[in-house]
Amino acid sequence: AQSVTQPDIHITVSEGASLELRCNYSYGATPYLFWYVQSPGQGLQLLLKYFSGDTLVQGIKGFEAEFKRSQSSFNLRKPSVHWSDAAEYFCACMEYGNKLVFGAGTILRVKS
Amino acid sequence: EPEVTQTPSHQVTQMGQEVILRCVPISNHLYFYWYRQILGQKVEFLVSFYNNEISEKSEIFDDQFSVERPDGSNFTLKIRSTKLEDSAMYFCASTKGSAESYEQYFGPGTRLTVT
Numbered sequence: 001a002q003s004v005t006q007p008d009i010h011i012t013v014s015e016g017a018s019l020e021l022r023c024n025y026s027y028g029a030t031p032y033l034f035w036y037v038q039s040p041g042q043g044l045q046l047l048l049k050y051f052s053g054d055t056l057v058q059g060i061k062g063f064e065a066e067f068k069r070s071q072s073s074f075n076l077r078k079p080s081v082h083w084s085d086a087a088e089y090f091c092a093c094m095e096y097g098n099k100l101v102f103g104a105g106t107i108l109r110v111k112s
Numbered sequence: 113e114p115e116v117t118q119t120p121s122h123q124v125t126q127m128g129q130e131v132i133l134r135c136v137p138i139s140n141h142l143y144f145y146w147y148r149q150i151l152g153q154k155v156e157f158l159v160s161f162y163n164n165e166i167s168e169k170s171e172i173f174d175d176q177f178s179v180e181r182p183d184g185s186n187f188t189l190k191i192r193s194t195k196l197e198d199s200a201m202y203f204c205a206s207t208k209g210s211a212e213s214y215e216q217y218f219g220p221g222t223r224l225t226v227t
Contacts, residue, residue: 032214034215036218042220042221043203043218043219043220043221044155044203044218045218046215046216046217046218049214049215051214090154090155092155094214098143098145098160098167098207098209098214098216099145099157099160099168100145100147100155100157100205100216101157102154102155102156103154104153104154105154
């Protein structure tokens with residue numbers, strides 16, 4: 001079965017600083033990969049996705065992610081974090097049959 | 113922009129009672145899902161539904177759970193006899209499921225509290 005690992009439970013960055021959230025997956029074939037964001041009390045909003053093709057994908061709110069097959073990684077990045085980016089971020093992988101397998105999440109705190 | 117909606121936003125029930133959580137998926141989507149997130153834990157898959165039948169279910173989805181698409185728009189999750197450990201946020205999701213569009217769109221969730 002697939003698994004998704006987000007090694008950082010919490011990350012704190014200063015407003016305006018760059019951000020990288022790590023995600024590693026285990027899956028034999030080329031995975032479908034996603035990043036979702038969840039603000040407190042809210043649902044899951046899709047930030048970006050990778051299916052195939054260009055390994056650097058752009059998403060909403062200025063986020064991007066890079067798929068690296070050699071490292072089994074799909075890290076999320078943003079060059080300059082805003083206070084409104086404070087939320088919990090989930091990496092997910094799609095298994096055969098279309099169900100999503102989620103990582104444990106990374107809570108992002110932004111300090112001013 | 114079309115979105116997945118869920119009702120109610122918060123449901124409080126007593127142990128042993130039946131609850132029905134409701135979802136209205138995006139209208140042209142074909143695959144429907146329920147996930148849950150126990151407080152402080154990861155989001156877990158419960159069940160997927162396609163063409164009016166369950167296509168896959170997890171170990172969590174035992175005989176106490178059922179899903180239904182009673183009409184052309186609603187998708188429901190029923191828990192027959194709730195337990196304390198069913199307390200969680202329940203998310204509905206839908207997707208077109210086509211080769212061009214596998215992303216799942218999530219509703220805002222229903223927080224179920226079992227007392």
